[in-house]
Amino acid sequence: MYFESAAAVWHMEGHGPYVWAAYGITALVIILMLVMPLLRSRQMSRAIHTEERRRDLAQGRTSEEGQHAPEA
Amino acid sequence: MWTFVHKMGSPPWFYRFATIVIRWLLPTVLLALLAGSVWGLLYAPPDFRQGNSYRIIYIHVPAAVVALAGYYVMAIAGLVSLVWKIKMADTAMRAVAPVGAALTFVALVTGAIWGKPTWGAWWVWDARITSMLILFFLYLGVMALFEAYDDKAAAAKACAVLSLVGTVNIPIIYKSVDWWYSLHQPASIKFTGESAIDASMLYPLLLMIGAFYGLFALLVLLNMKAELLGTHRQSAWLRSELR
Amino acid sequence: MPPELGLFLRFQVQRHLSAALRRPGDIFNPLVFFLMVVTLFPLGLGPDPEVLADFAPGIVWVVALLSSLTVSSRLFQADYEDGTLEQLALAPHPLALAAMSEVLSHWLLSGVVLALASPVFAAMLNMPVQAIPTLMLSLVLGTLCLSLTGAIGAALTVGLRRGGVLLSLLTIPLTVPVLIFGVGAVREAALGYDPSGWLALLGALAAGGLVLAPLAAAAGLRISLEL
Numbered sequence: 001m002y003f004e005s006a007a008a009v010w011h012m013e014g015h016g017p018y019v020w021a022a023y024g025i026t027a028l029v030i031i032l033m034l035v036m037p038l039l040r041s042r043q044m045s046r047a048i049h050t051e052e053r054r055r056d057l058a059q060g061r062t063s064e065e066g067q068h069a070p071e072a
Numbered sequence: 073m074w075t076f077v078h079k080m081g082s083p084p085w086f087y088r089f090a091t092i093v094i095r096w097l098l099p100t101v102l103l104a105l106l107a108g109s110v111w112g113l114l115y116a117p118p119d120f121r122q123g124n125s126y127r128i129i130y131i132h133v134p135a136a137v138v139a140l141a142g143y144y145v146m147a148i149a150g151l152v153s154l155v156w157k158i159k160m161a162d163t164a165m166r167a168v169a170p171v172g173a174a175l176t177f178v179a180l181v182t183g184a185i186w187g188k189p190t191w192g193a194w195w196v197w198d199a200r201i202t203s204m205l206i207l208f209f210l211y212l213g214v215m216a217l218f219e220a221y222d223d224k225a226a227a228a229k230a231c232a233v234l235s236l237v238g239t240v241n242i243p244i245i246y247k248s249v250d251w252w253y254s255l256h257q258p259a260s261i262k263f264t265g266e267s268a269i270d271a272s273m274l275y276p277l278l279l280m281i282g283a284f285y286g287l288f289a290l291l292v293l294l295n296m297k298a299e300l301l302g303t304h305r306q307s308a309w310l311r312s313e314l315r
Numbered sequence: 316m317p318p319e320l321g322l323f324l325r326f327q328v329q330r331h332l333s334a335a336l337r338r339p340g341d342i343f344n345p346l347v348f349f350l351m352v353v354t355l356f357p358l359g360l361g362p363d364p365e366v367l368a369d370f371a372p373g374i375v376w377v378v379a380l381l382s383s384l385t386v387s388s389r390l391f392q393a394d395y396e397d398g399t400l401e402q403l404a405l406a407p408h409p410l411a412l413a414a415m416s417e418v419l420s421h422w423l424l425s426g427v428v429l430a431l432a433s434p435v436f437a438a439m440l441n442m443p444v445q446a447i448p449t450l451m452l453s454l455v456l457g458t459l460c461l462s463l464t465g466a467i468g469a470a471l472t473v474g475l476r477r478g479g480v481l482l483s484l485l486t487i488p489l490t491v492p493v494l495i496f497g498v499g500a501v502r503e504a505a506l507g508y509d510p511s512g513w514l515a516l517l518g519a520l521a522a523g524g525l526v527l528a529p530l531a532a533a534a535g536l537r538i539s540l541e542l
Contacts, residue, residue, distance in 0.1 A: 018186065019124060021185055022182040023113070033171065033291050034291065037295045040298040040302075217471060217472075221475065223541075226541060233471060238489065240527065248495040249491065249495070
């Protein structure tokens with residue numbers, strides 16, 4: 001390790017705010033880019049599930065049976 | 073080889089393939105990013121001229137490199153979609169654009185932050201930063217064009233043409249901006265011959281570049297999966313996949 | 316090129332030119348726009364002739380770029396609206412050639428006219444006299460590049476309702492080299508050096524663009540026409 005203490009890591013001889021701000025913003029962007037498609041996928045698959053259940057109910061079956069019915 | 077290419081063009085096969093790849097890629101990429109950051113932030117020695125501010129290089133350069141490569145990936149996907157009319161290539165192209173724009177944004181912001189302690193100003197019209205800004209505009213143009221079309225199949229074709237035109241232009245743009253600002257630093261990473269930066273600084277940088285390539289692939293696959301869920305919501309294969 | 320295709324190109328250019336000459340306002344309006352924007356710069360920067368002479372190459376070129384792009388949004392509009400474009404796309408002649416004829420006639424009426432009028436603007440901005448031939452030549456070559464780039468953008472957005480701003484968004488990043496080479500040539504000439512290197516680069520861009528851009532524009536038109 002190059003630095004001697006946690007405070008030195010934070011300070012980085014005066015460049016700390018710049019370095020940490022850059023890493024922080026990058027981490028934020030990466031997390032956003034990871035979470036957005038995951039949220040979208042989850043929302044989509046939930047929509048597909050509810051639609052399927054609704055269709056099964058409309059066909060006069062219980063959702064329990066619909067889960068195991070073979071795909072038409 | 074060709075059967076693999078053909079399989080890639082089939083949405084159900086691709087969906088399963090992407091699910092498996094993501095399961096492996098996600099932890100690997102996060103680990104590599106973390107390891108590279110800790111290495112670059114804590115263990116690499118400081119630069120003798122710039123001090124500690126140079127540690128921004130470990131995110132700035134990988135983001136810039138992958139953002140530029142991403143444009144070519146997008147253009148190749150566009151070419152595949154135009155020539156062989158493979159729908160998955162459309163999806164890939166659509167998924168690359170926001171990822172590339174985000175990475176370009178990261179490169180610009182970290183470049184600006186790096187500029188403050190180094191040059192004393194947040195924004196300097198340096199050749200590389202200016203080229204990055206133009207690359208950002210090119211990504212924004214492709215995204216805006218996609219949004220403008222109501223018919224998404226036509227939108228994908230239009231974006232494919234635009235990204236191919238951009239690909240032809242990018243080397244000219246980079247070269248012209250270089251000439252415009254002839255006082256730029258020479259490129260400091262070379263894979264052959266003597267490297268201009270020390271090994272203790274280079275290895276974490278190479279690790280981070282690899283990690284960013286992995287991150288790019290991961291984000292593109294995640295976006296493509298989300299896109300497939302949207303466009304194939306009526307398909308039987310997707311329903312059985314989700315069950 | 317087979318003589319038949321040359322004839323087709325010539326006929327198309329003549330058709331566009333005669334249609335445009337019936338409405339001379341469309342030719343003069345960009346010039347008036349150019350004049351007005353050039354007037355804005357001394358008002359914004361101050362009337363100091365030294366300062367204006369320093370900025371003159373950049374000012375003239377940026378304004379030329381903007382006025383060329385605003386005009387190019389109309390490039391395929393008339394032919395798209397009255398269905399001529401569809402006929403051309405179905406004709407046995409290559410659509411790229413039809414697109415090239417649109418670009419050439421558009422360039423003759425906007426870019427070349429602008430280049431011919433540019434000495435007036437150069438004088439208004441106190442540009443050295445020895446730079447004026449270079450300015451005109453660089454504008455002739457450069458506006459051809461701009462029209463070609465604008466044609467690709469126009470072909471991709473011609474079917475869209477709100478194409479105007481989008482067109483600038485798509486094409487401005489692609490026109491950066493033209494601006495850099497054009498300003499480089501004029502600045503070099505203003506300082507008394509030989510500008511031929513920059514002009515050669517502009518010429519290379521124009522030649523390459525003349526070959527490739529009509530192909531891209533034709534592909535864009537086919538997408539816009541949903542063919």
